[in-house]
Amino acid sequence: MEYVIEMLGIRKEFGSFVANNNITLQLKKGEIHALLGENGAGKSTLMNVLFGLYQPEGGEIRVRGKAVKIANPNIANDLGIGMVHQHFMLVENFTVTENIILGSEPTKMGTVNIKDAAKKVQALSEKYGLDVDPYAKIEDITVGMQQRVEILKTLYRGAEILIFDEPSASLTPQEITELIQIMRRLIEEGKSIILITHKLKEIMEVSDRVTIIRKGEGIGTVVTAETNPDHLAELMVGRQVEFKTEKTAANPTEEVLHIENLVVTDYRNIDKVKGLNLSIRKGEIVGIAGIDGNGQSELIEAITGLRRVKSGSVKLNGKDVTNMKPRHITEEGVGHIPQDRHKHGLVLDFPIGHNIALQTYYQSPIAKGIVMNYKKVSEKAQQIIKEYDVRTGNGEMTPARALSGGNQQKAIIGREIDRNPDLLIAALPTRGLDVGAIEFIHSRLIEQRDKGKAVLLVSFELDEVMNVSDRIAVIYDGQIVDELDPKATSEQELGLLMAGQSKKNKGGND
Amino acid sequence: MSNRVINLLVPIISIIIGLIVGALVMLVSGYDPVEGYSALWTGIFGDSYTIGNTIRQITPYILAGLAVAFAFRTGLFNIGVEGQLIIGWLAAAWVGYAIELPKVIHIPLALIAAAAAGAFWAFIAGFLKAKFKVHEVIVTIMLNYTALYIANAIIRNLTDGGFKTERIHESASLRSDFLRDITDNSSLHYGIIIALLMVALMWFILEKTTRGYELKAVGFNQNAADYAGMSVNKNIILAMTISGMFAGLGGAMEALGTFQNASIKAGFTGIGFDGIAVALLGANTPLGVIFGASLFGSLKYGSLNMPNAAGIPEEIVSIIIALIIFFVASGYIIRVGLQKLSKKKEGQ
Numbered sequence: 001m002e003y004v005i006e007m008l009g010i011r012k013e014f015g016s017f018v019a020n021n022n023i024t025l026q027l028k029k030g031e032i033h034a035l036l037g038e039n040g041a042g043k044s045t046l047m048n049v050l051f052g053l054y055q056p057e058g059g060e061i062r063v064r065g066k067a068v069k070i071a072n073p074n075i076a077n078d079l080g081i082g083m084v085h086q087h088f089m090l091v092e093n094f095t096v097t098e099n100i101i102l103g104s105e106p107t108k109m110g111t112v113n114i115k116d117a118a119k120k121v122q123a124l125s126e127k128y129g130l131d132v133d134p135y136a137k138i139e140d141i142t143v144g145m146q147q148r149v150e151i152l153k154t155l156y157r158g159a160e161i162l163i164f165d166e167p168s169a170s171l172t173p174q175e176i177t178e179l180i181q182i183m184r185r186l187i188e189e190g191k192s193i194i195l196i197t198h199k200l201k202e203i204m205e206v207s208d209r210v211t212i213i214r215k216g217e218g219i220g221t222v223v224t225a226e227t228n229p230d231h232l233a234e235l236m237v238g239r240q241v242e243f244k245t246e247k248t249a250a251n252p253t254e255e256v257l258h259i260e261n262l263v264v265t266d267y268r269n270i271d272k273v274k275g276l277n278l279s280i281r282k283g284e285i286v287g288i289a290g291i292d293g294n295g296q297s298e299l300i301e302a303i304t305g306l307r308r309v310k311s312g313s314v315k316l317n318g319k320d321v322t323n324m325k326p327r328h329i330t331e332e333g334v335g336h337i338p339q340d341r342h343k344h345g346l347v348l349d350f351p352i353g354h355n356i357a358l359q360t361y362y363q364s365p366i367a368k369g370i371v372m373n374y375k376k377v378s379e380k381a382q383q384i385i386k387e388y389d390v391r392t393g394n395g396e397m398t399p400a401r402a403l404s405g406g407n408q409q410k411a412i413i414g415r416e417i418d419r420n421p422d423l424l425i426a427a428l429p430t431r432g433l434d435v436g437a438i439e440f441i442h443s444r445l446i447e448q449r450d451k452g453k454a455v456l457l458v459s460f461e462l463d464e465v466m467n468v469s470d471r472i473a474v475i476y477d478g479q480i481v482d483e484l485d486p487k488a489t490s491e492q493e494l495g496l497l498m499a500g501q502s503k504k505n506k507g508g509n510d
Numbered sequence: 511m512s513n514r515v516i517n518l519l520v521p522i523i524s525i526i527i528g529l530i531v532g533a534l535v536m537l538v539s540g541y542d543p544v545e546g547y548s549a550l551w552t553g554i555f556g557d558s559y560t561i562g563n564t565i566r567q568i569t570p571y572i573l574a575g576l577a578v579a580f581a582f583r584t585g586l587f588n589i590g591v592e593g594q595l596i597i598g599w600l601a602a603a604w605v606g607y608a609i610e611l612p613k614v615i616h617i618p619l620a621l622i623a624a625a626a627a628g629a630f631w632a633f634i635a636g637f638l639k640a641k642f643k644v645h646e647v648i649v650t651i652m653l654n655y656t657a658l659y660i661a662n663a664i665i666r667n668l669t670d671g672g673f674k675t676e677r678i679h680e681s682a683s684l685r686s687d688f689l690r691d692i693t694d695n696s697s698l699h700y701g702i703i704i705a706l707l708m709v710a711l712m713w714f715i716l717e718k719t720t721r722g723y724e725l726k727a728v729g730f731n732q733n734a735a736d737y738a739g740m741s742v743n744k745n746i747i748l749a750m751t752i753s754g755m756f757a758g759l760g761g762a763m764e765a766l767g768t769f770q771n772a773s774i775k776a777g778f779t780g781i782g783f784d785g786i787a788v789a790l791l792g793a794n795t796p797l798g799v800i801f802g803a804s805l806f807g808s809l810k811y812g813s814l815n816m817p818n819a820a821g822i823p824e825e826i827v828s829i830i831i832a833l834i835i836f837f838v839a840s841g842y843i844i845r846v847g848l849q850k851l852s853k854k855k856e857g858q
């Protein structure tokens with residue numbers, strides 16, 4: 001009656017590991033129900049059970065009061081359940097419409113009727129305020145629009161209940177605001193939503209109720225209006241959490257990284273970094289603030305040797321490393337937490353332990369001549385897993401693919417910091433991490449700084465840039481347009497600079 | 511049920527189901543399955559002679575299987591094992607008859623020649639993939655044909671229009687009086703030892719060396735390998751070359767062991783293509799390849815006895831053999847079934 005979805009006492013095991021134990025989640029019609037828990041708590045697992053991707057070992061699922069068995073995602077679709085996965089499942093070189101109708105194509109005399117489908121997509125997009133171009137190719141549209149395509153895909157199939165797994169993790173702040181409006185619109189149209197997010201601010205803003213899970217156990221459900229972020233964090237972690245990282249003033253010394261007039265092109269050979277200048281010294285954290293797509297990725301890839309430099313120079317500790325091989329640059333003392341952990345950061349088919357040796361596998365003590373000592377790899381992995389609280393299920397031999405997104409991230413961060421590089425490049429390091437883990441990672445970055453290392457932080461979150469950095473460099477259209485003291489600036493000023501509204505257009509720090 | 515037990519049960523049950531379906535085929539087409547299978551059995555294990563020849567048949571399958579499996583494990587599809595094997599065969603035969611040396615040098619030299627020839631043939635595909643992004647499947651398929659016809663042309667040239675090269679010198683032969691005597695004049699040769707050594711080598715490279723770690727990383731995720739400072743192109747070429755080396759040695763088994771020469775071929779030997787099935791049956795692991803090759807080799811050789819001893823036509827025999835292999839390959843279905851079964855039991 002009142003509940004559209006009831007998951008009662010759900011239990012899910014992976015081998016001997018219990019990912020969900022006795023979790024109950026009841027979704028009312030027309031509510032936004034947040035699902036909160038630390039990295040690896042079992043949120044994605046629970047939702048995959050609801051969507052028919054996993055079969056639970058115990059418990060019962062009821063849809064509109066009726067007990068059901070959801071053996072596969074098709075059954076979930078038939079029951080009106082749609083899921084927007086954290087990693088989008090779209091065909092890159094198909095159009096928006098083609099992606100939406102994929103699997104349930106309308107046909108006219110045996111051929112797919114794209115025109116009618118496109119009209120239907122257009123109508124749906126207007127009804128819910130989901131702005132998309134039905135004929136655009138996926139590879140040409142922004143991440144925000146791709147997400148709207150995923151939402152439309154579920155609506156096209158008649159979903160009444162929508163599951164969002166960390167929808168805001170890959171969005172820019174502007175896109176998040178839009179997403180929140182979209183969710184409100186969906187509710188107005190009578191849909192119900194389950195929302196997974198680590199951002200307590202979002203939960204407070206949009207959700208009606210919150211269900212919390214901790215280490216696979218259901219903790220309970222609270223009404224959002226009767227709680228606050230501190231309380232939620234405490235319920236989730238089991239202790240009190242600090243939100244603002246404490247740090248002393250920076251004490252920068254010699255220069256570590258020196259970039260001069262750097263020009264880098266993207267994969268289409270269009271200049272993305274356009275004569276950029278930047279300098280970072282030992283003992284400071286420099287934060288790059290900017291809107292996605294202003295040359296951040298190209299800049300990092302050029303420093304680390306993953307992308308060719310067109311002109312200009314990169315110097316490390318005084319040595320010219322422009323266009324050197326990645327191995328050479330790594331050995332010069334650069335650590336890199338990559339923006340895309342699945343693309344660059346991990347070999348997902350390796351055990352997580354073997355991933356820890358990704359840059360050190362050929363060096364003593366892990367290698368002895370041509371022979372690799374996997375026992376040493378395991379020891380190192382165990383140390384990092386322990387130190388960085390990577391929750392793996394079955395120890396260091398768990399496949400990297402089986403780790404939760406946040407725990408994959410923690411493993412990468414651990415690996416990079418553990419090598420103790422002179423320059424640590426951290427690109428969106430806390431994407432997908434829970435509040436406790438974010439606090440921990442921030443303090444580790446500051447610890448590196450205090451040890452006299454240089455840290456380059458790239459982030460789309462203004463909070464993060466302002467809290468952690470000692471100096472903020474604003475990037476716009478491939479150049480550093482201004483440098484600011486985080487204590488002497490405001491989100492408004494930063495926002496304006498990031499949007500390109502600056503008096504000094506030539507920028508740089510000469 | 512533990513994973514270990516399931517891993518053991520799956521192939522056994524698959525083979526049994528395959529045999530049952532094969533029996534049905536025989537029944538339907540009017541032959542006696544008992545007679546048919548006993549002919550198959552005697553064809554494989556009947557006496558020391560057949561056992562010797564069965565092992566001989568298994569030997570090149572192991573090496574062809576290793577070649578395919580090694581490439582698979584490093585993210586490549588080597589469909590060109592057949593061609594690499596033919597080139598290796600010719601190289602071994604040539605070194606075997608064209609020069610005379612003491613045995614301790616001659617055999618290794620002929621083996622090295624075969625390995626190098628096979629490796630070179632595969633290197634071409636690896637190089638084209640690394641440098642020009644040409645897909646290795648297309649290149650290796652085409653290289654099969656070039657290998658076949660180039661080998662034929664060379665043999666014709668070397669022999670002034672003959673059909674086969676001279677017989678290799680005794681000093682290059684893998685056969686021995688001892689093996690012949692204990693197996694009642696079969697053509698068993700020492701090649702099986704070389705094949706097993708290569709099984710160990712593949713395991714060692716992939717599981718114990720830094721190079722194996724690199725090769726696997728490049729095979730799984732080139733972007734991450736690049737990020738980690740590995741040379742993606744170098745590893746692609748190397749992986750292909752090592753794979754071709756195994757294939758070339760497979761050819762050496764035929765040249766120095768079974769046939770003692772190289773002859774003009776009207777068509778492919780089929781060993782290289784069967785190597786794909788062998789690798790898949792063995793889940794691309796070194797030990798699995800021994801299992802796959804044993805199954806393939808025994809069935810291939812043993813079934814030769816079925817037309818004679820049980821009067822079953824060759825076509826029906828081929829169908830039965832294919833069915834058995836089919837069921838082993840679809841062991842996945844049985845695995846899922848077993849897991850469901852064991853879950854139910856635990857639930858009670």
Ligand SMILES: Nc1ncnc2c1ncn2[C@@H]1O[C@H](COP(=O)(O)OP(=O)(O)OP(=O)(O)O)[C@@H](O)[C@H]1O
Nearest residue numbers: 014019039040041042043044045402403404405406
């Ligand atoms: N297929 C699998 N095999 C083994 N263990 C798994 C598998 N999938 C998930 N796990 C384990 O189950 C636990 C819960 O994972 P899940 O992905 O549900 O976490 P999560 O709450 O979504 O975390 P995050 O916020 O980091 O995404 C993790 O410890 C993970 O290692």
Ligand SMILES: [Mg+2]
Nearest residue numbers: 043044404405
């Ligand atoms: Mg998750």
